[in-house]
Amino acid sequence: MKHMFIPGPVDVDPDVLQAQTNPMIPHRSAEFDAFFQGTEAKLKQVFMTETRVFQLPCSGSGMQEAGIRNLAHKDVLSCVNGAFGHRWYQVAVSNGKQADRLDAAWGEAITPERLAGALSAKPYEVVTIVHNETSTGVENPIKDLAEVVREISPETLILIDAVSSLGGVKIETDVWGLDFVLTSSQKCLALPPGMAFAAVSERALEKAKSVENRGWYFDMTLMEKHRIKNSTAMTPSMSLIWALDVQLDKILAEGLENRFARHQAMAERVQSWALANGMDPLAKEDHRSPTVSTIQNLRKVDFSELSSHLLARGMCISNGYGELKNKTFRIAHMGETQMYHIDTLLEAFEAFLAKM
């Protein structure tokens, strides 16, 4: 077996990889427009929105930047409880916004109470929240967080990074009133890296029209002008779009609810195995991610030895992120990973522990 258990890029199914070899066609053509409209229609189902989904040739970080540049003149509240929340904060600051942080310890979740406190203290134009902190394996309770924002500060736009969860965890963009939900291609959607997608609400797009210095590449009003004609302002990443179409068909054929249940079952399997083997997940029980487990290295495993042992068997897991390196390691269970992959991985892991 060869399998990637790192939190992106994850394995891509052979038929999806194969679709990338389809020939190029003119991107200003009825044929391409029809195709592109098709992928947006399928993406809307996955994002659980009826409004719009932008499809761009960039990575998820680019979409973080798009959200910031378009949706805030100035005041941003950045929720930070891991590396990717921190990145979005840095994106805000480096784009000249006045960003305040709502910090929680790495491994803890952002709570509705603390968010309510921050929003009561100062009016913010946008709040940025990472749904699934890929560094810590914490899932932030975005449904509850969004409810608090709408209650205390209804004008504040809700920006969600769902890079490592969308497609594997239920995110009801419209029902929960989320204004901007972004993801990358290479994580939970199980595509090659190189594209990002974002659902954008009507009121968010309205706001964008009034924001200065949106730039060009990430200008949502320009994106919208082209989207309604089923195209992009720049040359689209055509090969990836061929692959996207095949993968979205597979996702919808599995069924979203089945897909969510599969991710949850794999998470429970990995996390209960870790607990049973004396290596507690970093996240507390209520906030453990369904797509990536960050496991504390309580048995003092030498990560490079573990990694070589698994690589020799065709499997790849991740070390901890940043300061969590060697203190934790990460097992992703997302995309097309199935329970039998997890069983094989944990068996090999156990064999390694037995030899220690």
Ligand SMILES: *Cc1c(COP(=O)(O)O)cnc(C)c1O
């Ligand atoms: C990987 C990741 C990103 C960065 O995405 P890129 O596609 O690498 O730019 C942002 N947020 C989260 C939660 C991630 O897991």
